[in-house]
Amino acid sequence: MASTVTTSKRPGYGQLLRTPGAWTFLLPGFAARQPFAMLTIGIVLLVQHTTGSYGSAGAVAAVTGVSMALFAPQSGKLADRFGQRAVLLPGVLVHTASVSVLTALALADAPLWVLFAAAVPAGASVPQVGPMVRARWAAKLDGSPLMKTAAAFESVTDEFTFVVGPVLATALCTGVHPAAGLIAEATLTLVGGLFFAAQKRTQPAVGHLSGDLGGQRRVSAISLPGVRVLVVAFLGIGSVFGGMQVSLTAFTEEIGNPGANGVLYGIFAAGNMLAGIVCGAVAWKSGPRRQMVIGYVGLTLAASALWAVDSPALLAVLGLLVGLCIAPALISGYTLVEPLVPATARTEAFTWLTGAVALGQAAAVTTAGQLADAHGSAAGFAVPLVGTALALITLLALGSRLTPASAGATGAGLIAARGASGKDHRARVTVD
Structure with a gap:
């Protein structure tokens, strides 16, 4: 059973870290x-x-x-x-x-x-x-x-x-x-x-393969359309991480200053961290689905200019902007998962997203490396652009699948409501 947490109108990190058992x-x-x-x-x-x-x-x-x-x-x-x-x-x-x-x-x-x-x-x-x-x-x-x-x-x-x-x-x-x-x-x-x-005390409750857990039937997370949309979107984020790593390395070698690679990638990562801190500290009026689309629009626009930059200073600025756009997309995606899947499949759902980032990163490292070897760092920077653009198109075309079908759902995937007759009535919270 989930712990009861009292929250203020604008819940912040201090309140989160006071959650019993969190540390x-x-x-x-x-x-x-x-x-x-x-x-x-x-x-x-x-x-x-x-x-x-x-x-x-x-x-x-x-x-x-x-x-x-x-x-x-x-x-x-x-x-x-x-x-x-x-x-x-x-x-x-x-x-x-x-x-x-x-x-x-x-x-x-x-x-x-x-x-x-x-x-x-x-x-x-x-x-x-x-x-x-x-x-x-x-x-x-x-x-x-x-x-x-x-x-x-x-x-x-x-x-x-x-x-x-x-x-x-x-x-x-x-x-x-x-x-x-x-x-x-x-x-x-x-x-x-x-x-x-x-x-062991903070470990989520363990379900059973063929039984119910709190009225929820076991389902595979990847069988839910909304999770599949998020997996494709997170492949795009992985393409940014992998493409930036390889292309920044190639760029700093081309300008004869390989030591600048750590600084440039650090600025990129710092932008992500800063945006993540802000996203968690501010109570936004828009929902996570809209925030995710906005994040990907900004990410695609920022990535579209990477290939044309030949100045370390300008690349640092663009890298910062790319990093600032990643955190809203990531955070919104992880937030959207929770109401889309039953509690019996939460860890699986989160690992699908983490695995998607790793797979996108591995593919981007290989592709960007080959492009950079053959055509220079500018070609390598095209990988984050293509990856984020494809993810954005997916979100725009299939974004409706990220909204639970039941307005009264509390984030369980399959929710059981016992009626007066004593029978269970279940409603799916995903949209096909």
Whole structure:
């Protein structure tokens, strides 16, 4: 049963963080999600060191990202069915072992195909701590105005992770040992994941495959049209992350100042963090669906000018604008999921979105890299534009599926109302 949360007219972060039991899963969850941002850069730096090829390093990292995107929803589905702890404990152990094997093989100069094979379980077993934290917020704040604040808080946390994680991994790989980044990633996964799994009291209720949970039948999140629309939209966000990473690197190398890459990407990430903070602190009059469309319009417009810029200063400004537009799109998407799916499929739904970002990022890294090699960084910057434009077209064409069909729904997917006759009357909250 969801906790009762009293909210003011303008719920803020202070009120959110006073939610009973929140800190018990936030702190270990923060440690456990750091490896998600360290894995890709750790693989790139280690494999590049052992093979001398950025292309090979990027390919191994892309295999990891695709594996995570494909297996993450299955992890979420199992967590909804058997509980987060039951999935996390073996997952953390498998991931730690897989990353250790991949590290040892890279240091032993194993053939590239062997590294590809080792990258599959390393990516497939990445603990889905971010979606699990969001599922815990959803269970505690069911029907509360604080849910959007929680979505904003998680977006800021994700962005902070993607700023700190790569910096930490890079510092360890360059200052200690090329394998130190992946060793730290595996260690944080093991320690943080086990502590997070130990927080059983805040774990969402576990449903049953064929039964009901609070009057709700079990359904697969991806079977709901609204979730599929959001998955396509989040592929566009992934294309921005992947395209920006590769194209910024190519741009700074073209101008003879590769050290500026960290500054430019930091400005891009800072824009995302700033917008996330504002989105969670302000009570907006427009709904999340409209905010998501507006965010994608701004994102597409900002990305449309990236390819034409040849000045680091102008690129920094555009990168900031792109970052400012990402957070509203992300936060609105995560907010829209909660009323579209039943509680028995929340973790799965969140992992579909996280997996979509990872898949879009992996595809963008590969595509942008090939375009940048062949035609320069300007061609690489076309990837975020195409990705966001396609996502925007999808939202405009199929946005009605993001609105629950039942005006009285409280965010459960299938809601049971017992009538005077004693029979259950259920109404779907998704629109086909």
